[in-house]
Amino acid sequence: MDYRITAAERASYKRCRRQWDLGSVHRRNLEPVEPGPVDVASAVRDALAVYYYPGMWDWQSAIVLPLVRKAFMRSIAEQPPSLQRTTNVDLGTALLERYLEWAPSLDDFGPIRIAHEVEALVPDPSETGRGLHLPDGRRILYSDRIDLLAIDVYDVYWVVRHQVVSDWQDVRRLLLDEEAVAACWAWEQTYLGMDVAGTIHNEIRVRADDLGLPPPATATGRAGRGGYPQHEASGGGRSIPQQQRQFGRPEAPAAIERVEQRTSGMIRRTRIRRTRQEINGMGALIAAEALEMLDPAVATYPTPGAWCSSCAFDVPCLTMSEGEDPALDLAARYRTRAVGSPVTGRLGAAGGSRGGVLPPS
Ligand code: SF4
Structure with a gap:
């Protein structure tokens, strides 16, 4: 069986090595016995996976939106009960309803894949063209689940990340979001020949004063949920299985900004073009970190910060x-996480949709 380093594990290692040491499946593999608060952000992401499901993108809102709400409630119901459940469900429901109203004013793409698993062989820094292996021969892979792969009017691919935030993030933080760049790298390694132009950071802000504003028109002028359709009967639209058109594609503008940002109500979209060096360089960076993480003598010091809360x-x-000695705390409050919990599959994540055919991985 391959040795997988997930995007979440890598983020945990970079954030705080003590947290990583306690929670990683490759380390002490602990989880709290008491469930945490309901994860509203995760439920919103599950709902948006249905909203942007490629096979339903051209369907009428009256059919799709009830399914989106149902996906949100199902995601909440699947989480363990907790004290703040009702409050969090109310908050998440209000957030989702606002998103459904406002997203068409910003969506200027068509969805290709949602919640899509990608994995890439981590390159061996000491030998070009070879992947890292453990001494027992197992391959070392980097894996991630990409919220959304979208295509714009110029038929260019973008990795979209949904984030529920309490306030807009500094643009420098988004520029330095190398987990998002790693997602671009992993996509390109999974589907060789598919170049990703960059990342779209879809921030959804939880603030009371965002409520009550009228939603503007759709970004593309298309009625209903806006965006660009999966299929157009004429006029050079995309069709199955071709995502990038031979004809009818508009000329890309000569001058392109690295960062484009638009805000509409409680949603902000930051589109960042990533350079080839930026994306291609992620392999070496992930390899260097993987070698550190595999070192049995790696220091597991704490890094306190805002994330401690x-x-x-x-x-x-x-x-x-x-x-x-934390032994008593660990024994009383934590247990070993079950190994090999299956990852729930999702329609539109791997195929069978109208999002077009991807090259074989
Ligand atoms: S409380 Fe803070 S410093 Fe301690 S393990 Fe957690 S993230 Fe690290």
Whole structure:
């Protein structure tokens, strides 16, 4: 079986090595016995996977939107019960309803794949053209689940990330979002020959003063949910299985901004073009980190920060920081995570949709 480093594990390693050491499936593999609060952001992402499902993109809103709401509630229902459940469900429902109203004013693409799993062989820095392996011969892979792969009016591919935020993020933070760039790299490694132009950061802001504003017209002038259709009967539209058109494609503008940002109500879209060097360089960066993570002597020091407030290991971390043994905390509050929990499949993630045929991986 291959050795997989997921995007979430890599993010945890870079954020705080102590948190990574306690929670990683390759390390102590612990999870809290008590469930955390309902993950509204995850439920919103599940709902948006239905909203942008390529096979239903050209369907009428009256059919699709009830399915989107149902996906949100199903995602919430699948999570373990918790104290704040009702409050969080109300918050998530309001957020989702606002999104459904406002997204058409910003959507200027067509969806190709949603919640799509990609995985790439981590390159061996010491030998060009070879992948990293463990001493027992297992391959080392980097894997991620991409929220949405979209195509714009110029038939260019973009990796879209949905993020529920309490306030807009600094654009420098988005420029430096190398997890998103790694997603572009992993996509291109999975589907050789498909170049991704960059990343679209779809921020959904939770703020009371965003409520009550009238939604503007759709970004593309297309009625209903806006965007560009999957299929057009004439006029050079995309069709199955061709995503990039031979004819009828508009000329790309001569001067292209690296960062384009548009805000509409509680949604902000930041489109960032990534350079070839930026995307291609991710392989070497992931390889360097993988080698560190595989080193049994890697230091697992804590890195306190804003993320501590949502850390599942705050109690044993405090105990360790006081120089005490956390064994009692760990035994009472945590258990070993079940190995090999299946990842739920999703329509539109792997094929069978009208999003077109991808090259074989
Ligand atoms: S509480 Fe903070 S410093 Fe401690 S493990 Fe968690 S993220 Fe790291």
